[in-house]
Each structure stands twice: as C-alpha cells, then as structure tokens.
Amino acid sequence: MAKKQISDVRRFNRTFSQRIGALQESYQKLGLPLGEARLVYEVGTTGIDVRDLRNRLGLDSGYMSRLLRKLEERKLLATHASAADARVRRIELTAKGKRLFADIDRAGDTVAAGLLAPLRPADRQRLIEAMADVERLTRAAAVRIGPEKASSPAALWCLNEYFAEIAARFDAGFNPAKGLPAPIAEMTPPRGVFLVARLDGRPVGCGALIVETGFIGHIRRMWIASEVRGLGLGRRMLDALEEQAAELQLRTLRLETNRNLAEARALYQDAGYREVPRFSDEPYAHHWFEKALRRRPAP
Amino acid sequence: MAKKQISDVRRFNRTFSQRIGALQESYQKLGLPLGEARLVYEVGTTGIDVRDLRNRLGLDSGYMSRLLRKLEERKLLATHASAADARVRRIELTAKGKRLFADIDRAGDTVAAGLLAPLRPADRQRLIEAMADVERLTRAAAVRIGPEKASSPAALWCLNEYFAEIAARFDAGFNPAKGLPAPIAEMTPPRGVFLVARLDGRPVGCGALIVETGFIGHIRRMWIASEVRGLGLGRRMLDALEEQAAELQLRTLRLETNRNLAEARALYQDAGYREVPRFSDEPYAHHWFEKALRRRPAP
DNA sequence: GCCATTCTCTGACTTTAGTCAGATAATATT
DNA sequence: AATATTATCTGACTAAAGTCAGAGAATGGC
Numbered sequence: 001m002a003k004k005q006i007s008d009v010r011r012f013n014r015t016f017s018q019r020i021g022a023l024q025e026s027y028q029k030l031g032l033p034l035g036e037a038r039l040v041y042e043v044g045t046t047g048i049d050v051r052d053l054r055n056r057l058g059l060d061s062g063y064m065s066r067l068l069r070k071l072e073e074r075k076l077l078a079t080h081a082s083a084a085d086a087r088v089r090r091i092e093l094t095a096k097g098k099r100l101f102a103d104i105d106r107a108g109d110t111v112a113a114g115l116l117a118p119l120r121p122a123d124r125q126r127l128i129e130a131m132a133d134v135e136r137l138t139r140a141a142a143v144r145i146g147p148e149k150a151s152s153p154a155a156l157w158c159l160n161e162y163f164a165e166i167a168a169r170f171d172a173g174f175n176p177a178k179g180l181p182a183p184i185a186e187m188t189p190p191r192g193v194f195l196v197a198r199l200d201g202r203p204v205g206c207g208a209l210i211v212e213t214g215f216i217g218h219i220r221r222m223w224i225a226s227e228v229r230g231l232g233l234g235r236r237m238l239d240a241l242e243e244q245a246a247e248l249q250l251r252t253l254r255l256e257t258n259r260n261l262a263e264a265r266a267l268y269q270d271a272g273y274r275e276v277p278r279f280s281d282e283p284y285a286h287h288w289f290e291k292a293l294r295r296r297p298a299p
Numbered sequence: 300m301a302k303k304q305i306s307d308v309r310r311f312n313r314t315f316s317q318r319i320g321a322l323q324e325s326y327q328k329l330g331l332p333l334g335e336a337r338l339v340y341e342v343g344t345t346g347i348d349v350r351d352l353r354n355r356l357g358l359d360s361g362y363m364s365r366l367l368r369k370l371e372e373r374k375l376l377a378t379h380a381s382a383a384d385a386r387v388r389r390i391e392l393t394a395k396g397k398r399l400f401a402d403i404d405r406a407g408d409t410v411a412a413g414l415l416a417p418l419r420p421a422d423r424q425r426l427i428e429a430m431a432d433v434e435r436l437t438r439a440a441a442v443r444i445g446p447e448k449a450s451s452p453a454a455l456w457c458l459n460e461y462f463a464e465i466a467a468r469f470d471a472g473f474n475p476a477k478g479l480p481a482p483i484a485e486m487t488p489p490r491g492v493f494l495v496a497r498l499d500g501r502p503v504g505c506g507a508l509i510v511e512t513g514f515i516g517h518i519r520r521m522w523i524a525s526e527v528r529g530l531g532l533g534r535r536m537l538d539a540l541e542e543q544a545a546e547l548q549l550r551t552l553r554l555e556t557n558r559n560l561a562e563a564r565a566l567y568q569d570a571g572y573r574e575v576p577r578f579s580d581e582p583y584a585h586h587w588f589e590k591a592l593r594r595r596p597a598p
Numbered sequence: 599g600c601c602a603t604t605c606t607c608t609g610a611c612t613t614t615a616g617t618c619a620g621a622t623a624a625t626a627t628t
Numbered sequence: 629a630a631t632a633t634t635a636t637c638t639g640a641c642t643a644a645a646g647t648c649a650g651a652g653a654a655t656g657g658c
Contacts, residue, residue: 087653364637
C-alpha cells in the first residue's frame with residue numbers, strides 16, 4: 001500500500017476527528033452530558049430494550065443501569081418489563097424525553113445544515129456524493145467476520161435472505177426441501193462452523209463449513225448482502241472459512257454453485273478453486289469446485 | 300436546503316463518529332489515556348512551546364500543566380524555558396517519549412491501512428479522492444472569521460501572502476511603497492477593523508475596513524488563501540466586513556481593485572457593488588466600486 | 599424439573615478530564 | 629520606571645464516564 005495513500009487517509013481521519021469533536025460540543029448546550037444525550041437519542045421515539053441499547057452503545061451494565069436511573073429521576077424516560085421476556089426492561093421516552101429527543105435531532109440537523117450552508121448548490125451535491133462514496137468504501141473495513149451459532153437469530157436471518165435471493169436468481173426458483181440439506185447440527189462445532197459477517201453489529205453475510213468424512217470440508221450457504229457487495233467481502237468470507245478449515249486440520253475444501261451466480265464462480269476461481277466433476281447430489285448446482293489446502297505450519 | 304441532503308450528511312457524520320470512536324480506542328492500547336497520547340503526539344519529534352500546544356488542543360492552562368508534570372514523571376518528555384522568552388516553556392520528547400510517539404504514529408498508520416486493505420487498487424484510489432473532496436468541501440464550514448489586531452502575527456502573515464500574490468498577478472508587479480498605504484493604526488479600532496479568517500486556527504484570509512471621513516468605509520487588503528478558494532469565503536469575508544461597517548454606523552462602502560483580479564471583480568458585482576469613477580489615488584487599481592449600506596434596524 | 603445462562607441492579611471504587619481562583623515571574627507598553 | 633499583560637504553575641474542587649464483584653429474578657436447554 002502506498003505511503004501517500006496512507007497519509008492521505010490519515011489526514012482525513014484527523015480533520016474529521018476534529019470536526020466531529022466540534023459537532024459533539026454542539027450537543028452539550030442541551031443541558032445534559034454527552035453520554036446521556038446519546039442514550040436518549042438512541043432510545044428514540046419508539047423505545048428500545050435495555051439489552052439492545054447496551055449492545056449498541058457498548059456500555060457496562062452497571063453503568064447503564066445508573067444512567068437510566070438518573071434519566072428516570074429527571075422524568076426523561078420510563079422503564080417497564082418487556083412483555084416477551086420479564087428479565088429485559090424496555091425503555092420509552094416520556095413526553096419530556098421526546099421533547100429533548102427533538103432538540104437533539106434538531107441540533108444534528110443544524111450541524112449538517114452548517115456544513116452545507118456555505119456551499120453553492122452544485123458543490124452541495126458533490127459533497128453529498130463524495131460522502132456517500134467514502135461511506136460505501138469504508139464499509140468494508142468495518143465488517144467483522146466471526147463464528148456464531150447456526151441457530152442464532154442473525155444466522156437464521158442470513159439464511160433466509162440467502163434463500164430468498166437464490167430463489168429469485170435460479171432459473172427454476174429454489175425449494176429448500178429439494179436442495180441438498182445443511183442441518184444446523186452439521187454447521188455447529190465440532191462438525192462444522194457457521195460464520196457471520198457483521199457491519200456495525202448488523203448481519204450482512206454468512207458462510208458455513210461442514211466437515212465431511214476424512215479430511216474434506218464442504219463450503220455451503222455463502223451469502224453477502226447486496227448493500228456490501230463489490231467490496232471484496234466474498235473473498236474475506238472465503239478466506240475466513242479456509243482459516244477455520246485449517247484449524248480443523250482439513251486438507252481439501254469443496255463447494256458447488258449454480259450457473260446463474262457468475263460472480264461466485266469468478267470468486268472461487270480467483271481464490272484457487274478448480275472445477276471438478278460433480279461430487280454431490282445438489283440438484284441446483286451446475287459447477288463443482290475443489291481446493292487443496294496448504295498444510296498449516298506447526299504452531 | 301433539501302431535507303434529503305441534510306439527512307445524507309447526518310448519516311455520514313453518524314457513521315464516521317462511530318468509525319472515529321473505534322479509531323480512538325485503538326490508541327488506548329498504548330498504555331496511556333487518550334488526552335495524554337494526543338499531547339505526546341502533538342509535541343512530536345521536534346518539540347513545541349507549551350503555549351502553542353495549549354492553543355492547539357484548547358486546554359486549560361492548569362490542566363495542561365498537570366498533564367505535563369505527569370508525563371515528565373513518566374520520563375516521556377522534558378521541559379525547559381524557551382530561549383526567546385523565559386516565560387514560555389518548551390517541551391521536547393525524551394528518547395522514551397519518541398518511542399511512544401512512533402508507536403502512536405504506527406497505530407495511526409495501521410488504522411488507515413485497515414481502511415484501505417480490503418479494497419482493490421482502483422477502489423483505494425476512489426476512496427482517497429472522495430475523502431479529498433469531502434475534506435475540501437467541508438473546509439468552508441470550519442472557517443471562522445473574526446476581528447484581530449492588525450499588528451498580530453496572523454494578520455502580518457496574511458498581508459505578506461497578499462502582497463506576494465498581487466506582486467505575481469499585477470502586470471507590473473507590486474511595490475507596497477508605491478501603492479496607497481493602509482497603516483496598521485488605521486486598521487485598528489476605532490479607526491477601522493482587521494478581520495482574519497481562520498481554518499482550524501490557521502489564518503487563511505483577511506480583509507480590512509478603514510473608516511474614512513464622514514460615513515464612508517474603505518475596504519482594503521482582502522485576500523483568501525488559494526487552499527480555500529472557490530468555497531464562497533470571499534463572499535463571507537465581504538459580508539463580515541459589511542457587518543462591521545454597519546456596527547460602526549457607516550452608510551457607504553468603497554473599494555478598488557486591479558484588472559487582473561477578475562474573480563474579485565465578479566464577487567464585488569455579485570455582492571451589489573457598482574462601479575464608480577476613480578475616487579482614490581491607488582496606482583495599481585483599474586476599477587473602483589461603491590455600495591450603499593442598508594441602515595441597521597434599531598436594536 | 600434442574601442447572602446454566604441471561605438480564606438487570608446495587609455497592610464500592612477509579613480514572614479521566616476537566617474548571618476556577620489566585621500566585622509568581624518575565625515581558626510589553628506607555 | 630511604572631503599569632499592564634502574558635505564560636505558567638499550584639491548590640482545591642467537580643463532573644463525567646467508567647470498572648468490577650456479586651446478588652436476584654427470569655428463562656432456555658436438556
């Protein structure tokens with residue numbers, strides 16, 4: 001990577017850190033500390049479960065609890081047990097809290113308008129487009145891939161999206177009952193792994209590795225959400241699956257794909273998979289691939 | 300301003316706040332709090348005067364002093380009186396401090412490289428260009444214009460740049476001794492004002508208003524640094540000068556300009572100045588302008 | 599039905615990041 | 629030479645933003 005590129009990116013990060021610092025100061029005039037304002041803003045007009053809020057803001061549960069008590073005392077929000085699960089508490093803003101939310105929201109608008117105000121209309125449009133580009137292109141770096149339970153809500157959501165997509169793209173649609181099955185148990189250690197790609201916590205892709213007899217692994221259910229496609233995530237998912245395979249001491253990886261998924265085929269070929277004769281009964285597949293893994297160096 | 304534009308900008312600010320939050324966490328692994336790391340980083344390998352550091356970081360002098368003592372105890376930096384002015388203390392990093400600086404620097408590189416790493420070369424280039432666009436276009440919003448002493452270093456620096464530029468652009472060069480003078484005393488209240496435009500503290504433009512006999516003001520020394528040109532700052536400087544004129548109860552503003560400064564002429568015309576017959580002996584001028592100010596509404 | 603896990607809460611602390619009011623010494627201004 | 633200003637430091641506070649251990653209730657998985 002060119003040094004010039006790195007320093008360009010660093011300059012951007014630096015100036016934006018400053019700008020965002022200035023932005024945050026603008027929230028301070030609302031009469032409560034940043035952390036509390038952020039919390040009120042995240043609760044929003046619709047309310048939220050404490051658990052979700054804690055995950056989103058990444059706060060310690062004790063700290064969170066105390067913040068909530070403080071805001072409750074100020075009559076900005078109210079908590080009550082969730083209907084679905086009596087352990088989790090649901091937060092809703094009071095009328096006063098909603099007014100504060102509106103103030104915070106307005107302050108955000110003002111900051112944004114302040115960036116646009118000095119510009120001519122054409123430059124405003126350019127700024128917005130450039131921001132969209134930066135956002136899209138930096139998304140890839142914010143994606144984290146890791147193993148999760150194949151039965152987790154995120155995993156099931158990904159699989160659902162995956163099925164919906166291939167149903168739309170395969171010539172004859174897709175019926176999970178007819179395709180080669182991939183039971184959750186087989187995508188669970190030690191018989192396999194299920195990887196989920198997340199962007200800011202939200203699932204945006206998945207891939208499964210199923211250990212077959214001997215030293216052979218089977219890659220299944222690889223999917224990347226369209227919002228993050230074209231950023232090299234397919235390759236990263238494949239690399240992550242190979243990493244898992246290496247840890248499981250596998251020697252060969254196999255996978256199959258449908259003729260309509262041209263970008264997937266290109267990815268597999270580019271990643272060193274070579275086409276082999278049919279090895280599975282997957283009725284929706286037209287191409288079968290295989291790759292010999294390099295033996296792991298002893299640790 | 301379109302609502303859609305504002306919400307687009309807000310989304311960008313939001314995602315980048317998150318990214319930058321993550322970035323800052325990466326510095327935390329260096330074993331000292333963010334504020335102290337930032338300080339060490341700003342001191343840099345060349346050293347800095349405490350005064351400048353305080354301005355740059357915007358810290359209270361007491362707090363700053365305590366931070367320095369803490370870092371001195373840890374043998375990360377050393378202070379000594381400045382040679383030029385025994386009141387100011389100069390900070391230099393010790394060998395240990397320089398090692399820490401290198402670590403911080405490397406962490407910054409790692410973050411930047413992490414943004415670039417997942418991208419293909421063409422996308423890397425696009426990201427960098429988009430970042431440069433965003434930076435350039437948001438610069439205007441970060442510029443602050445305010446009155447400063449015409450004898451201040453920033454003012455003198457601006458005037459120097461201004462002279463250098465017109466010397467290069469006027470047909471016959473520019474000799475300050477031959478031009479209409481603008482003594483510092485006349486650009487100082489109550490006889491006049493000197494405005495400086497600053498971007499993140501750095502001067503990037505200036506403009507002077509000199510009160511002539513009666514209710515007439517004379518605009519002189521208007522200059523905008525090339526790095527921020529094309530962002531509407533000339534107009535803002537002119538507006539700010541008119542604001543000052545209104546506060547001084549002036550009724551008419553005058554100015555003159557050289558034929559080679561086409562963009563300046565366009566600005567004046569656009570701002571409502573109309574060309575009038577020569578009213579001054581400025582030998583470098585070819586055009587004279589005037590504008591009647593609207594009377595200020597009573598406060 | 600039992601046991602592990604999840605979710606929230608409380609108590610007891612800590613660190614970070616300041617603010618504010620002087621005191622002191624050096625320099626600038628008049 | 630007298631006075632004002634500037635730069636730094638010290639003492640005495642404060643608010644914000646956590647951390648960590650453990651308790652208690654509810655739920656999920658077997």
